[in-house]
Amino acid sequence: MKFINFAVVKFSVFLVLGILTSHFFPTSTFLLKYLLALLFGVAVLWLWARRQLIQNVYFGIVTYLCFFASGYFSYQIRLPQFQQYHYSHYAAENKAELLQLKITQNLKPDKFNLKYFAEVNAINGIATQGKLLLNVSKDSLKKSFSADEILLVYTTISEISKPLNPHQFDYSKYMKSLGVYGQLRIAEKEILKTAQGTPTLMGAAQNLRAGIVEKLQKTNLKTDERAIIQALVLGEKKDIDKNLYNEYAAAGAVHILAVSGLHVGILYVILAFVFKPLSKGKYGVFFKSVLIVLLLWGFALLSGLSPSVTRAVTMFSFFAFAKLFDRETNSINTLFLSFLALLIINPLWLFQLGFQLSYLAVFFIVWLLPLFYKAGYSKYWIVRKIWTILAVTVCAQIGVLPLSLYYFHQFPGLFLVTNIVVLPFLTILMCGGILIVLMATLEILPDWLASSYNFLIEGLNGFIHWVALQDEFLFKNIHFSSLKVVGAYVLIILLSMFLMKMKYRRLVASLLAISAFITIYIYDELITSSNQLVIFQKSKQTLLGYKNGKDLLLFRNDSTKNNAENYPIKSFKTAINIETYSEEKLPQLFQFNNKNILVLDSLGVFPKQKKIHTLLLTHSPKVNLNRLIDSLKPKQIIADGSNYYTYVKRWEKTCKLKKLPFSHTAKQGAFPIE
Structure with a gap:
């Protein structure tokens, strides 16, 4: 090496x-x-x-x-408090402002809104900076906006809501990792004026991608097949059906839907082959390297400069120029050089999952692949090629497994089968996809070629669908804490070092790592075995969860079943390591930790002259809260998400006058009772 x-x-x-x-x-x-x-x-x-x-x-x-x-x-x-002209310093709380926005990126819309990232250029005529999330109501808008478009709006900047239930995905935290600290929710009537802003390189790339997608929509490509082409070649995943995406995830092939180092590597090989004749000239190698690097960066720009693509293109750029100047290097050096350079440029990338998974996968491939080559060398070419695919896939999976379990809580057991079938044909799919995109852009795509590609993608989707149906090989709801992630990576690294060079010290270190991981596992079991009662937040419903060790009993106020895979139960039960789950009808009066808890529903009926600790108001009971408090003398009152907002405001005022703690789950979030 x-x-x-x-x-x-x-x-x-x-x-x-x-x-x-x-x-x-x-x-x-x-x-x-x-x-x-x-x-x-x-x-x-x-x-x-x-x-x-x-x-x-x-x-x-x-x-x-x-x-x-x-x-x-x-x-x-890069934090708002250290940026003098960040919009957060000029926007008043709960007050409408005159904002000048510039669209920087189109995002995947949800059911009700079109979504964008926008730069705040000015507030009430004062120049500002900073990025926010723009939500525009679909029903009120006649057309979508494009990158670099300027909007003048009169509205209020609000915070991005934090999750209201424990162990749910924190969208506000994710947005902060992208440098987004606020949001707007507007309808067309709040847009006072629109204009075309000064063009930017990123904006031009996005508009070009949008134009290509629009032309692809006019071809004979089917919806799902077109969505796959857009993901493979353009990095555009907005049109992928949710069920199809979930099938790719279950089959362990979701990485081919996100433009990454794999796609950049294939494109690099294609470009190197196409420009091979340039190497014969005096300065041919120089021009070839520069041209390939420029085209790779153009591809990265067109696909949205995602962390994984940027990492790959940066690495290939270092490789190309090291070779050009005849400087000795290797993959580890290049990997860490690109890592260092990108984090200096944008340290926020460190907290983005795509960046983390990309570098971990490549690091473990580069580090462990020689060990696998040594173990599985064969004199037969076909065996070596199959073993290479297997080895690369296993190395990447080893690298990302702990982090994937932590974030996604599932493991696709058939990932090897999927990659053995898919990876050899990915080059064909990429080449065909690039050709189709170019011909569709020039509006010269023949129907037979579109139909042929439809057939290929249908075959791929059919295979992915078959793999995803093998439920017994998809391991779901795996509890994996942050401590286990650290312990797993320490164990993987030390075991790998021992297998590379079997020394006594490395053996001892590996055994200590195994002991540490077992200790972490036992510790996790202990901290997740405590009892807990949680009043969940769910609109128009009452849900109480009683955790007893590894058993979760869900109390509901109706007879319908709440699937354990639904919000907010699924993430909660996985995070706290639940093994058995059951449901019962919510009782009106019960005890927890020697505390009487009364549930008052729409009937407003309650027991007389019985002291209670916690009063839970559900489904807007028509009661005189003053009298109720005087009668029952509760220590705290909680209103869940099933109540009318006007009722809650009235109850809150009453509790304030009585100096009684009051919580509303729709505002403060789920309420744990100790």
Whole structure:
């Protein structure tokens, strides 16, 4: 193996530590000034130490501190509180403002709204910056907006709601990882004026992609097949049917629907073959490398510059220029160089799942593949090719498995079968897809070619559908905590190091890692075995969950069954490691931890002269709350999501006058009773 520059790896680690420190421990603006002064001092020391002929340990410490500080400040200055002109400093709470917006990206619409990312250029005539989420009601809008379009609107900027039930997907946290800290919900009447803004490179790429999609819609390609082409070639996943996407996920083939390093690698091979004749000229190698890199970046731009694509194109760019200047490198060096460069440019990518999975998959492929090659070498060409596909797939799966279990809680057992069948034909699908996109754009796509591609994609979808139907091989609802993720990666790395070079110290380290993982597993079992009662938030329904160890009993106020796979139960039961689930009708009066809990429904009937601890109001009971409080003397009152909002406001005022704790699950979220 070629020389690995471990300095690049160390620099990357310290940069990541700086970003994580800034994320979890942000400083105040006042303290930030002193830290900047400290960074300047560190930089001066580094320059002085660099001039010494013989470097000492202090030079290394100062260098690592520079990368740590770079990560810290690079992340910190992207937070709204450290941006002088961020719109959050100028927008009043719950007050309509005159906003000038510029559309930066079209997103996948939901059932009721078209969605966009927009830059806030001005608030009430004052120049600002910052990105927000724009929701435009479908019913009120005659046409959708395009990238770089300017909107003048009069409305209120609101926060992106946090999840109201425990262990649910936090959309607001996900938006913050994209640099989005607010949202607008508007109808067409609130749009005062529209205009075409100054064109940008990203905007032009998005509009080009939208134009290509529009032309593809006019061809004879079927809906599902067209959606697959758009995903493969353009990175456009908005039109993929949800059920079809879930089938790809269940089959372990969802990675082919997201333009990633695999697609960039195939495109690189295609371009290298097409431009091979250029290598014969005097400067042919130079022009070939530059042309391929430019086209790869053009493809990345067209597909939306997702983290995985950007990672792949950056790596290929480093490879191409290293080869061009005859500089020795290897995959590990190039991987960490691209990692370092991209995080310096945008530290927010560190918290995006696509970025994490992309780098983990490639790192483990590059690191473990030689071990697999050594174990499965064959003199037969066909066996070597099949083994290569298997080895690459297994290495990537090893790399992403702990993180995938943490985020998705499922494991496709037939992922090897899927990849053995799909990967060899992906190059054909990519080549055919590129050809179809080019011909559709020029409006010269013949019907026979569209029909042929329909047939290929139908065959692929049919195979994916068959694999997805094998439910016994899809392991769902796997509980995997963040501690288990850390323990699993430590175990994988140490075991791999031992298998590469069997030494006594590595064996001891591997055994310690196994012991640590078992300890984490036992600890997880202990912390998830406690008892708990939760009043969930669900509109127009009353749901109470009683957790007793690994058993979950759901109380409902009606006789209909609430499937355990539905919101909000599915994520909750997986996160707290539930094994058995049952349902019962909600009782009116019961005890939990020696506390009497009364459930008052629309009938408004309650027991006389019985002291209670918690009063749960459901389905808008018509009662005099003042008298009820005087009679029952509750310690706290809770209203769930089944009540009318006007009733809740009235109850809240009464409780405020009585100085009694009041909670509304539709506002404060699910309520745990200790």
